[in-house]
Amino acid sequence: MKGTEAFQELLPLIKDDEPVVHANGFICRESFALKDRKANFYMIGSMGLASSIGLGVALCKPEKKVIIIDGDGNVLMALGTLAMIAAEAPENLFHVVIDNEVYESTGSQRSLSGKVQLEEIAKSSGYKNVFRVEKKEDVKPQFLRLKELPGPNFLLIKVEPCFDHSTGRVTHTPEEITERFMEAVG
């Protein structure tokens, strides 16, 4: 499955008022190009921090399901944050990782996730429910299932590295991203 296809499966399953924190790089660009939403927080830098930002939102908005859409490079940069999420254990946190095994937006240099199973790290850290999907047809049912179960939950989606570099960049300014997100999240 291509990264774009994973997003095409996922995005329609997210409700308008559900906060989604996106990792930088192609994760942001792909999601922005397919379906821009006010409750999307797009990171243009600060690699590795989508997970801790998502944790902060989840702890302060326990009534909302908070989704983090992360990448393998981002997760590897902040493995310690998996422990923070597991230790605080917010039931409303859902961590989705699009794993293409490369740093695609910088030229597809290999990451370590071809050799290290990130979902096993999440599981042993203490995430409540952890799934790994490799087929496109499994994305929808597993995403919906994990979204409903009390978390913190972790869904790893293996994808092929085939990001279309003509995909635009996020056009909102960083300040606009902050304002819209805060307004949408309330």
Add this chain to the structure above:
Amino acid sequence: MPSLTSQSFIKRLIQEDYKFFTGVPCSLLSGLIYELEDQQEARYIPAVREDAAVGLCTGAYLAGARPVMLMQNSGLGYSLNAFTSLNLIYHIPMLVIMSWRGKDGKDAPEHIIMGDIDKQLLQTAGMEYSLLNEGNCDSVLQKAKKKIGEEKLPYTLIVEKGLFDERH
């Protein structure tokens, strides 16, 4: 009895509506962190690294809280990219309480260089700070409130050795 104690300072921060705390410990801040752990109205979340603490504070702010991060000045290196590529450009404020190890070159070797350059690093990044002392608590918190509330930027309070009790 000193007028500013770990207990009185934490109470004061809670009065100012700072109720979400995270950070990485420093012995100079140990009294503050133990006080925080005892509070009903505030929560302290241990962070694994200073940049993760900045991320956590960012999320808390986006969800309506007034976050505070505690760290040793050694953590400034880890968190500087988060401040420059996230908080300063997205206008996401937080209160930073940073201990000053390596003051006047009198400390363990690993603290000497950072103790000398940390204020310059903050200045270069355009991040305002104040040196907290026994007598200026009200005025520096006022400055922080302005920076955080109006300009929506981080503000740092620097804590020297001996200002708060150490519990270790």
